[in-house]
Amino acid sequence: MIIEVTGFTKTYGEIKAVDSLDLSIDEGKILAIAGPDGAGKTSLFRALAGLIEFDAGEAKIAGHDVRTSFDRIKPILGYMPQSFSLYPDLSVEENLGFYAGLFGITGSDLAAKKTRFYEFSGLGPFAGRRAGKLSGGMKQKLALSCALVHDPKVLILDEPTTGVDPLSRRQFWEILFSLKNSGSAILVSTPYMDEVSHADQAVLVHQGRKLAEGTPAQIAGRFHGSLFRLKREPTVDLMKRAGAIEGLSARRFGSSIHLYGPPGYTVDRLTSDLERSGIGADVEPLQPELEDVFVQMMEG
Amino acid sequence: MGYTVAIQDLTKDFGKFRAVDRVTLDVERGEIFGFLGANGAGKTTTIRMLCGLLLPTSGSGKVNGFDIHKENEAIKRSIGYMSQKFSLYPDLTGRENLVFYGSVYRLGRGDLKDRIAELEAHLELGGFIDRLTGSLPAGWRQRIALAAALIHRPAILFLDEPTAGVDPVFRRRFWDLLYGLADAGTTLFVTTHYMDEAEFCRRISIMHDGRIVEIGEPQALIRKHGRTDLQDTFIHLITSVDRK
Numbered sequence: 001m002i003i004e005v006t007g008f009t010k011t012y013g014e015i016k017a018v019d020s021l022d023l024s025i026d027e028g029k030i031l032a033i034a035g036p037d038g039a040g041k042t043s044l045f046r047a048l049a050g051l052i053e054f055d056a057g058e059a060k061i062a063g064h065d066v067r068t069s070f071d072r073i074k075p076i077l078g079y080m081p082q083s084f085s086l087y088p089d090l091s092v093e094e095n096l097g098f099y100a101g102l103f104g105i106t107g108s109d110l111a112a113k114k115t116r117f118y119e120f121s122g123l124g125p126f127a128g129r130r131a132g133k134l135s136g137g138m139k140q141k142l143a144l145s146c147a148l149v150h151d152p153k154v155l156i157l158d159e160p161t162t163g164v165d166p167l168s169r170r171q172f173w174e175i176l177f178s179l180k181n182s183g184s185a186i187l188v189s190t191p192y193m194d195e196v197s198h199a200d201q202a203v204l205v206h207q208g209r210k211l212a213e214g215t216p217a218q219i220a221g222r223f224h225g226s227l228f229r230l231k232r233e234p235t236v237d238l239m240k241r242a243g244a245i246e247g248l249s250a251r252r253f254g255s256s257i258h259l260y261g262p263p264g265y266t267v268d269r270l271t272s273d274l275e276r277s278g279i280g281a282d283v284e285p286l287q288p289e290l291e292d293v294f295v296q297m298m299e300g
Numbered sequence: 301m302g303y304t305v306a307i308q309d310l311t312k313d314f315g316k317f318r319a320v321d322r323v324t325l326d327v328e329r330g331e332i333f334g335f336l337g338a339n340g341a342g343k344t345t346t347i348r349m350l351c352g353l354l355l356p357t358s359g360s361g362k363v364n365g366f367d368i369h370k371e372n373e374a375i376k377r378s379i380g381y382m383s384q385k386f387s388l389y390p391d392l393t394g395r396e397n398l399v400f401y402g403s404v405y406r407l408g409r410g411d412l413k414d415r416i417a418e419l420e421a422h423l424e425l426g427g428f429i430d431r432l433t434g435s436l437p438a439g440w441r442q443r444i445a446l447a448a449a450l451i452h453r454p455a456i457l458f459l460d461e462p463t464a465g466v467d468p469v470f471r472r473r474f475w476d477l478l479y480g481l482a483d484a485g486t487t488l489f490v491t492t493h494y495m496d497e498a499e500f501c502r503r504i505s506i507m508h509d510g511r512i513v514e515i516g517e518p519q520a521l522i523r524k525h526g527r528t529d530l531q532d533t534f535i536h537l538i539t540s541v542d543r544k
Contacts, residue, residue, distance in 0.1 A: 035467070036438060036439075036465060036466055036467035036468075036470070037438045037465035037466070038437060038438060039467075135339040135340040136339040136340075137338075137339050162464070162465075163461070163464075163493065164339065164493065165337070165338040165339045165341075165493050166338075166493060166495060166531050166534050166535055167338055167534070167535050167538050167539070168338065168339060169493075170531075170535060191464065191465060192494065193468075193496070194495065194496070194531060206467060231519075234479075236483060251472065252475070252476070252479050252500075253499065253500060254332075254499050254500050254501055254502060254517070254518055254519070255502050255503075255517050255518075255519070256519065289496075291468050291496070294467075294468045295468045295469055295472065298467065298468065298469050299469060
């Protein structure tokens with residue numbers, strides 16, 4: 001395991017931001033951590049990047065202790081913080097050159113890197129544009145390029161796609177897949193549940209604790225119950241009547257209704273239950289998503 | 301059923317750059333409308349025109365019945381705006397924040413008190429309205445921000461990624477509140493990059509390079525373009541426009 005964290009605990013005064021968290025990642029794998037603001041993701045990432053102290057537990061990267069041998073970790077670690085941390089007044093090219101210089105990369109090495117980064121990021125035509133004038137998606141690609149400038153084996157990315165549109169997000173993930181395929185280990189946090197499903201392993205955290213972990217499919221498979229879409233306009237009256245059926249709960253979902261039933265509930269049974277309540281049924285089964293599992297676990 | 305937003309061929313040029321290109325849009329009263337698009341597609345410029353903050357280069361239309369060319373001051377007073385970045389004062393309580401925003405909109409003392417009581421009940425702020433907003437979890441802070449945006453009873457509320465960073469349980473509760481507002485007649489105009497949030501909207505539009513390339517009910521659009529989900533539909537639409 002190239003990243004190994006055990007019993008990681010971080011407190012801020014009275015508040016336990018992260019409470020005895022364990023996680024590990026292998027080379028060539030992507031681990032996604034999902035959870036709301038305040039779940040403790042950023043505290044963990046900052047500690048792994050050597051930026052803050054922590055209270056208890058152990059964190060190792062490539063066998064080196066984050067607390068005692070960070071100098072050994074620095075050359076193999078790429079870290080992208082949550083807030084945009086590039087120089088807005090420098091151009092795309094100048095930012096890359098600056099970060100490369102920090103790692104002693106200059107001359108023809110730097111030129112080769114630029115060519116490669118421009119290719120994967122599509123930033124080539126914008127090389128002369130100031131970083132502050134880039135769109136959200138392009139900024140994040142530039143920040144990733146800067147974090148990659150020294151070819152790190154381990155990447156820690158703190159919400160790299162927040163505020164980025166779906167197309168740019170997909171392109172960003174394509175880059176992550178190619179890095180993973182070349183052997184990098186990637187630890188990434190995200191508020192988007194659909195991104196979690198792209199990862200090899202996922203951890204759902206809430207209030208500093210782990211709610212679930214496993215492959216995204218394993219986590220989704222832990223949903224207890226059944227889920228259906230009722231294709232009817234969700235009027236207040238209809239919601240009330242559907243929700244009153246024993247064992248069912250109804251949620252509005254745009255111009256249709258999602259119905260949560262007990263395990264093993266079938267379309268046929270649902271249809272007849274709805275019809276008995278005077279609801280002409282047009283239902284289809286739905287695959288529960290990670291968020292459904294998340295909600296169920298949080299509600300205990 | 302009246303229209304809260306009715307615009308035709310709305311266009312905005314900045315010098316030679318056309319940021320918004322002949323956008324035509326109708327949003328019904330009490331509708332939850334999702335306004336989607338890539339970064340830099342022109343969404344913010346369009347919203348600034350709808351909010352009365354920016355005059356269009358050409359095109360016509362009305363927001364809350366007010367003309368977007370001539371009555372932009374009246375538009376400003378009749379709309380509400382809430383964003384993830386929209387800041388409450390963290391060292392004031394929720395109630396003090398609401399009083400502050402109420403006075404900005406010049407609500408009378410008695411009216412403001414009634415309105416806060418009303419929002420406290422509807423948005424279920426009871427447990428935390430008197431705590432400092434800076435100390436609240438994101439989900440509760442967001443509900444105070446929603447109340448602040450609604451303090452002057454706007455007919456339309458613009459919501460910019462309203463539930464980013466909030467946990468899924470809060471998020472579902474927040475959307476229940478939004479549906480309640482829409483049922484009571486408030487029009488909700490939502491911008492988001494969360495495709496699952498977009499699916500909560502009754503209709504959505506997808507904007508690209510200043511134009512609206514598609515508009516309709518989320519499920520209908522997915523079917524129309526033969527895609528599996530909304531994200532896929534979004535990406536398909538934007539990339540196929542680029543290829544043309």
